[in-house]
Amino acid sequence: NAGVTQTPKFQVLKTGQSMTLQCAQDMNHNSMYWYRQDPGMGLRLIYYSASEGTTDKGEVPNGYNVSRLNKREFSLRLESAAPSQTSVYFCASSVRGAPVNEKLFFGSGTQLSVL
Amino acid sequence: GENVEQHPSTLSVQEGDSAVIKCTYSDSASNYFPWYKQELGKRPQLIIDIRSNVGEKKDQRIAVTLNKTAKHFSLHITETQPEDSAVYFCAASNTGTASKLTFGTGTRLQVTL
Numbered sequence: 001n002a003g004v005t006q007t008p009k010f011q012v013l014k015t016g017q018s019m020t021l022q023c024a025q026d027m028n029h030n031s032m033y034w035y036r037q038d039p040g041m042g043l044r045l046i047y048y049s050a051s052e053g054t055t056d057k058g059e060v061p062n063g064y065n066v067s068r069l070n071k072r073e074f075s076l077r078l079e080s081a082a083p084s085q086t087s088v089y090f091c092a093s094s095v096r097g098a099p100v101n102e103k104l105f106f107g108s109g110t111q112l113s114v115l
Numbered sequence: 116g117e118n119v120e121q122h123p124s125t126l127s128v129q130e131g132d133s134a135v136i137k138c139t140y141s142d143s144a145s146n147y148f149p150w151y152k153q154e155l156g157k158r159p160q161l162i163i164d165i166r167s168n169v170g171e172k173k174d175q176r177i178a179v180t181l182n183k184t185a186k187h188f189s190l191h192i193t194e195t196q197p198e199d200s201a202v203y204f205c206a207a208s209n210t211g212t213a214s215k216l217t218f219g220t221g222t223r224l225q226v227t228l
Contacts, residue, residue: 031213031214033213033214040124043206048214059116090158094214102212103164104159104216106160109158
């Protein structure tokens, strides 16, 4: 099992450019998440998908859109990148609903720089 | 919304000593409190979690305590080892699940020889 795979690992954009971060999990998890990590600010939830076909805003959704393509895949799109979106982005998944297992499984991260 | 404060931001201990990291939360409805460890350049990984119906939980050298009245919870690491050096994040959720977790800002733990 590969776990949670996200691409690309690194990306440099110019202000105003668009891009999509891809995420896929092979653990048959119901829930998937996108977080951003900034120095001194911990992990902040951008969007999450509790199950296939549903998405909800997290703490910092402005400037982002998401698509839960199927149970395996959850993509994050920046329509018009801004320097404030320079960050490390993590995709994660969890089983959801299991009372004894709420572990988040994270991808390896995407380091995004917007110039 | 939930606010989670974490202290200290950096912590240096000698190998073999204990380390304690503290977090406070604002939402009295929060009922799930995980701790994640992130080694340099790596992804966060769950090390322990606790629910609001439990006051303390242990797993080998790691323990977490929860005080619902005071709305704070703490991570205790005993007999620290160099491999414990990492950034530790606390988090809280009022859903009882990993959805809508609010994370603290992290504690960088350095274990020196």
